[in-house]
Amino acid sequence: MPWAGSVPRGQDYVPDDLHNCDLHNCDLHAGDHTGGRELIQGVPVGRILGIPLRLDWSLGIIFWLLSWGLATGAFPDLAPGSSESTYWVAGAFTAALFLASLLTHEMSHSLVARSYGIEVDNITLWVFGGIATLRGEATEPRADFRIAIAGPLASLAIAVFCLGIAGALDLAGAPDLPITMAVWLGSINGMLAVFNLAPAAPLDGGRILRAWLWKRRGDRASAALSATRAGRFFGQVLIAAGLVQFLIGAGVGGLWLVFLGWFVMTAARGEETSVRIAHDLTGVRxxxxxxxxxxxxxxxxxxxxxxxxxxxxxxxxxxxxxxxxxxxxxxxxxxxxxxxxxxxxxxxxxxxxxxxxxxxxxxxxxxxxxxxxxxxxxxxxxxxxxxxxxxxxxxxxxxxxxxxxxxxxxxxxxxxxxx
Ligand SMILES: [Zn+2]
The missing domain is CATH 3.10.580.10 (CBS-domain)
Incomplete structure (x- = not known):
């Protein structure tokens, strides 16, 4: 995904504290042990190629911000001369296409995972992009690598396609607005591909790093731990960059980066815990x-x-x-x-x-x-x-x-x- 990578189901299961009662099944702290999962809920809206799709309410925020930003900023600036309502329609349409490109990115991860026999639980779109939740993990580095690279490759292909369309429209003498829309979609997908290649779990680049270290060291747990540590560091860098942006007046963009950094850091930490749990429980029945x-x-x-x-x-x-x-x-x-x-x-x-x-x-x-x-x-x-x-x-x-x-x-x- 843009931004959060694929999450094997249950990775966020982190048993909390747990007191030292070793009497039977008598623990009085029942409750929900699903850790950060409640962060991203999502309402099921149907299936695509058999994969359940969920939309989180927070997706509305990003849709609104994008439509508004494009309709009142980028489009009137870059393609002047149209009416306000035209910009709003164009803004909403472009934002919707952007969300569709996020979905394509996730679908690519999911379809490659499925081709390796890993079931896909669902794809959820939310404020930080999309997450494909897998019901298992790659059993060898090559599969891990291919599942991870599929998303950025899809984003890159969309970027090339949109920029190609923009070029063709330009040659055909089309009005500025559709060309601007295509250029914007192409650029944002290109940036998404690059951003997601940052070698930091849970981003796609972190998965690629994991696959590479796994192949070199022959030890998945150790490779995954290195990737999650890189993820925590990258999250901190994003938070710092966001704070600087916010302080120099970038407003919402800066805050969004802070939240994104916080999410990356939290997800990396959660993943680190799951890797340790899986490692610690090896051989325990x-x-x-x-x-x-x-x-x-x-x-x-x-x-x-x-x-x-x-x-x-x-x-x-x-x-x-x-x-x-x-x-x-x-x-x-x-x-x-x-x-x-x-x-x-x-x-x-x-x-x-x-x-x-x-x-x-x-x-x-x-x-x-x-x-x-x-x-x-x-x-x-x-x-x-x-x-x-x-x-x-x-x-x-x-x-x-x-x-x-x-x-x-x-x-x-x-x-x-x-x-
Ligand atoms: Zn991805």
């Missing part, structure tokens, strides 16, 4: 960290009965539910019960307020924990159930994951410093 034989509750209880007979007795905040035939049908967490009225608690069955089993992340004891961690934010309030065949053998809570991470960190302290 779900069965190693799960709380075995969790306390289960009958699915037929009312919420009030569950509270009286289980929650108050067991000091747990999550219970797998068991149907009369012995089958596990879901997971109920205290978070799901809190919002119910006293009346509802007396009458509702717990199975009606529980997470259905189909939504709860599950694993077998031998599954790598790191794969599961990526899915913990989806449902179940950060918990996962561990099954051996059809038999429930354990539960994993954010506390269990945190404990595993802290143990791994203690084990490696001093030895996994990036080279």
């Amino acid at each position: 779900a069965g190693d960290v799960m709380t075995p034989e969790p306390v289960v509750a009958p699915a037929t209880l009312t919420v009030a009965e569950l509270l009286d007979d289980f929650v108050l007795q067991q000091r747990c905040s999550a219970f797998p539910l068991v149907e009369p035939d012995g089958e596990v049908s879901g997971l109920v967490t205290l978070t799901r019960l809190k919002s119910l009225s006293a009346d509802a608690r007396r009458t509702m069955a717990v199975r009606d307020v529980a997470w259905p089993l189909a939504q709860v992340p599950t694993a077998t004891p031998s599954d790598p924990l790191v794969d599961l961690v990526a899915r913990l934010g989806e449902a179940g309030d950060g918990r996962a159930l561990v099954f051996d065949g059809t038999k429930l053998v354990g539960i994993i809570s954010p506390t269990d994951v945190s404990r595993a991470l802290q143990i791994a960190e203690l084990r490696r302290r001093g030895e996994m410093r990036p080279r």
Whole structure:
């Protein structure tokens, strides 16, 4: 993407603090562990070539700023002589084409990723451009490189195309305004391509740097750490440049750069954390960290009965539910019960307020924990159930994951410093 690169799903899962409770599944800090993901929401608006597209409300800001800037500044200055309404129509149309070129950039990343068998969760457009969220990672440096370079190449191709159109319009003696529109689109796409090639994660150039270091060192984690460090540095440079611009009177442009720098820095830091988590959890399996034989509750209880007979007795905040035939049908967490009225608690069955089993992340004891961690934010309030065949053998809570991470960190302290 322009600006934020592709983000493997779940990379922003950062278990927060986590206290040192190592008692079962009884952690009282349920809540949302999806870290920075809530920063970019996005409303689903459809699919393009099978890839879900989401638009964030903040996209409206950039659309408005661009339309306004072009209609009242660039276009009247560079192509004088048209009416105010013509400039506004031209400004809005050009801004819309610009957003379409952002989408093309993201689509390029996504299609190349898909050609390597990596599923694309969605493309989201927002105030800082676009983000293609992938459901996995490249398994070798060449794929990593190709997925990353595809975006800037698309932007570059759009730039050449638009400038070509501008040249042709000029030769044909077209009016100034359409030529200016084409030149502007060509230039901004060219700048996007160059900016995104900055060797700093999470920008595309950072991915390219990662792929190159990965190939040289043969170690993806170490390569990714170097790229994220470059990203943090680059973010700081952007913030400083934005502040200087703001102070010398560039106004909104300067502030936007500060926010962009802050975003790059935050994303780089988040990625660094995920790389470390993935590295630390290498070799750790779900069965190693799960709380075995969790306390289960009958699915037929009312919420009030569950509270009286289980929650108050067991000091747990999550219970797998068991149907009369012995089958596990879901997971109920205290978070799901809190919002119910006293009346509802007396009458509702717990199975009606529980997470259905189909939504709860599950694993077998031998599954790598790191794969599961990526899915913990989806449902179940950060918990996962561990099954051996059809038999429930354990539960994993954010506390269990945190404990595993802290143990791994203690084990490696001093030895996994990036080279
Ligand atoms: Zn890109």
